[in-house]
Amino acid sequence: MIDHAHDLASVQSATDRLLTAVAALDNAAGARPSRLPGWTVGHVLAHLARNADALANALDGRPMYVSAEARDADIERDAPRPLGAQLDDLRASDAGFRALAAEPADWSRTVELRNGVTDTAARVPFRRWAEVELHHVDLGIGYELEDLPQEFTEREIGFLAERFDGHREVPSTRLRSDSGRVWTTGGGAPGGPVAVEGSAADLLGWLAGRRDGSALVVKGGALPALPPL
Missing domain, CATH: 3.30.1050.20 (Nonspecific Lipid-transfer Protein; Chain A)
Incomplete structure (x- = not known):
């Protein structure tokens, strides 16, 4: 059985690990290649921030992204930012997602994700947990698949x-x-x-x-x- 409250707590723990690891990097790290083809560390961090906003949109009954083009453009816009700005954005977007997800709601309802995919609202916190954990690995900064809970x-x-x-x-x-x-x-x-x-x-x-x-x-x-x- 899906326990969305447990998964939200896990999102917070995973995000805290990520923020601590990224805060230890030097400012030039954002421009280094990540493990995802064509993406720098900054691209991955920008994606994580915008994904938190997008999943909050889904929980609130709105489209995750205005369009695929807008999603990509937002990531490209935000990728070159200084590391401090990336961290501030990640903290704010994560807090916004978790605050919305903590509100009383019908967790059995269906929500729409990208590309016509639908799921129950209760599974959205786990989807966010997966984004944070796997993309932490993708950063290539010492957190490996073997380190995942x-x-x-x-x-x-x-x-x-x-x-x-x-x-x-x-x-x-x-x-x-x-x-x-x-x-x-x-x-x-x-x-x-x-x-x-x-x-x-x-x-x-x-x-x-x-x-x-x-x-x-x-x-x-x-x-x-x-x-x-």
């Missing part, structure tokens, strides 16, 4: 496995972590079942497009090629 890692594996469940490009696939947790996904493409085993961090990295899966053990066929998120 175990609860988050296992839940995000389940979330992504559900996302690819029945996908026409993914054969039936069974995921097993070294702790013994099992998930299933795919099933819409010919072939399989394929068994994919490895550490939770490597499974998440592969599912989230952060690792190529070369550290995973694959049985019953080739490692499935996953569509972009």
Whole structure:
């Protein structure tokens, strides 16, 4: 069962970790390449701030972004800012999102996200948690997939496995972590079942497009090629 209040507290903890790590960087760090192709550290930080605003919009019944072009333009506008301005923006946007999410509401209601995707309001705090954790890794400043909270890692594996469940490009696939947790996904493409085993961090990295899966053990066929998120 989704506990949005628990997830909001986790968003705060994850954001605090991120802010502390970024505050230790020198001002030139914002212009350095991140692990996301074509994006600097400043781009990732700008995206995180604007994503908090966007998810607040979704909870409030508004479109997340005016348009895809406006989203991209806002990130490009904000990416070159000094690190202090990035931190102030992240603090303010995170506080705004969490304040809105803390208000009494019908958490079973459906909200609209990007590209026509819908979800229950109760899952939005977890989506924000995922943004903060994964993009902290994307900054390339010493926070790795192995450093993520175990609860988050296992839940995000389940979330992504559900996302690819029945996908026409993914054969039936069974995921097993070294702790013994099992998930299933795919099933819409010919072939399989394929068994994919490895550490939770490597499974998440592969599912989230952060690792190529070369550290995973694959049985019953080739490692499935996953569509972009």
